[in-house]
Amino acid sequence: MKLLEERILKDGNILGEDILKVDSFLTHQVDYQLMKEIGKVLASAYQTAGITKVVTIEASGIAPAVYVAEALDVPMIFAKKHKNITMTEGILTAEVYSFTKQVTSTVSIAGKFLSPDDKVLIVDDFLANGQAAKGLIDIINQAGAKVEGVGIVIEKSFQSGRQLLLDQGVKVTSLARIASFENGSLNFAEADA
Amino acid sequence: MKLLEERILKDGNILGEDILKVDSFLTHQVDYQLMKEIGKVLASAYQTAGITKVVTIEASGIAPAVYVAEALDVPMIFAKKHKNITMTEGILTAEVYSFTKQVTSTVSIAGKFLSPDDKVLIVDDFLANGQAAKGLIDIINQAGAKVEGVGIVIEKSFQSGRQLLLDQGVKVTSLARIASFENGSLNFAEADA
Numbered sequence: 001m002k003l004l005e006e007r008i009l010k011d012g013n014i015l016g017e018d019i020l021k022v023d024s025f026l027t028h029q030v031d032y033q034l035m036k037e038i039g040k041v042l043a044s045a046y047q048t049a050g051i052t053k054v055v056t057i058e059a060s061g062i063a064p065a066v067y068v069a070e071a072l073d074v075p076m077i078f079a080k081k082h083k084n085i086t087m088t089e090g091i092l093t094a095e096v097y098s099f100t101k102q103v104t105s106t107v108s109i110a111g112k113f114l115s116p117d118d119k120v121l122i123v124d125d126f127l128a129n130g131q132a133a134k135g136l137i138d139i140i141n142q143a144g145a146k147v148e149g150v151g152i153v154i155e156k157s158f159q160s161g162r163q164l165l166l167d168q169g170v171k172v173t174s175l176a177r178i179a180s181f182e183n184g185s186l187n188f189a190e191a192d193a
Numbered sequence: 194m195k196l197l198e199e200r201i202l203k204d205g206n207i208l209g210e211d212i213l214k215v216d217s218f219l220t221h222q223v224d225y226q227l228m229k230e231i232g233k234v235l236a237s238a239y240q241t242a243g244i245t246k247v248v249t250i251e252a253s254g255i256a257p258a259v260y261v262a263e264a265l266d267v268p269m270i271f272a273k274k275h276k277n278i279t280m281t282e283g284i285l286t287a288e289v290y291s292f293t294k295q296v297t298s299t300v301s302i303a304g305k306f307l308s309p310d311d312k313v314l315i316v317d318d319f320l321a322n323g324q325a326a327k328g329l330i331d332i333i334n335q336a337g338a339k340v341e342g343v344g345i346v347i348e349k350s351f352q353s354g355r356q357l358l359l360d361q362g363v364k365v366t367s368l369a370r371i372a373s374f375e376n377g378s379l380n381f382a383e384a385d386a
Contacts, residue, residue, distance in 0.1 A: 075225070078223065109221075
């Protein structure tokens with residue numbers, strides 16, 4: 001997605017060797033216009049897949065995911081990373097290790113929102129090691145629903161997440177793919193859409 | 194907001210004496226169409242206020258807030274409840290106690306996203322004791338920006354949050370106002386929009 005790659009080059013900040021900070025338009029401040037475009041482009045890659053639900057994980061996945069849901073005209077579900085006293089029965093869970101935050105968390109979705117009839121598109125802001133997507137796939141499989149694909153805003157293609165998902169037979173659609181970081185800049189691999 | 198009140202009556206679940214669970218359309222599974230309507234209605238109450246930023250708090254505030262931002266054509270910022278290794282310098286913080294989760298957390302926004310020129314509309318899914326909104330107002334004031342109002346999806350009008358905000362001279366716009374819970378049902382007070 002050309003518009004996204006240009007925005008990453010313009011407003012992204014590279015920290016250390018392999019951290020891309022996009023807090024001015026995606027992970028902290030959110031540009032709704034860009035999210036809307038991202039929603040349309042990701043949705044168009046799954047237009048014929050019969051998607052019934054979009055699933056993401058709080059918090060940075062929510063804005064792009066809700067616009068994918070709008071473009072596909074389906075509900076969006078965001079998995080929870082933290083316990084809440086109002087979540088009580090029928091909870092499906094998976095363990096997810098975050099390399100960014102260096103913690104393992106229990107991700108959960110209320111089982112009543114997924115059924116064996118559901119065809120699910122997972123959406124997330126970043127794909128690096130694929131642990132979050134793997135956890136969501138695990139939960140969706142527990143519900144007997146089918147994962148039709150994983151739509152990603154920014155993929156770190158030099159990490160193992162993409163291959164992990166492809167090895168599970170899951171389609172991956174990444175709108176920007178970072179092949180490498182180099183002297184404070186970055187190189188893109190060819191995006192999926 | 195009639196549509197929202199009807200949806201609460203249809204799909205909300207009352208737990209215990211005073212917990213309203215709206216996880217089928219707002220706090221877990223999200224109905225983008227309803228969020229879009231909520232965005233339009235909240236935005237229309239601030240159409241002439243010169244809003245430059247919408248601020249919310251992760252995670253359930255993000256979906257309504259991004260549609261308010263769309264309707265006002267401004268960026269949305271979501272405050273963080275948890276530390277992240279990529280958030281390093283210039284962070285504005287406030288302590289927020291959550292009665293629902295029974296924990297105090299440090300809420301933060303990167304100072305670079307708010308300036309004294311900003312006129313801010315705070316958006317959140319629930320207003321109960323007003324602690325989250327109070328923390329956001331504190332942060333926005335630290336940045337020297339002006340809070341033009343607080344837009345709320347569901348207000349628990351029998352709790353102290355609304356008065357706390359009004360006492361600070363802040364306009365409150367709640368789309369559904371719960372006056373009381375009674376025998377497993379609820380009574381609405383007149384909504385602000």
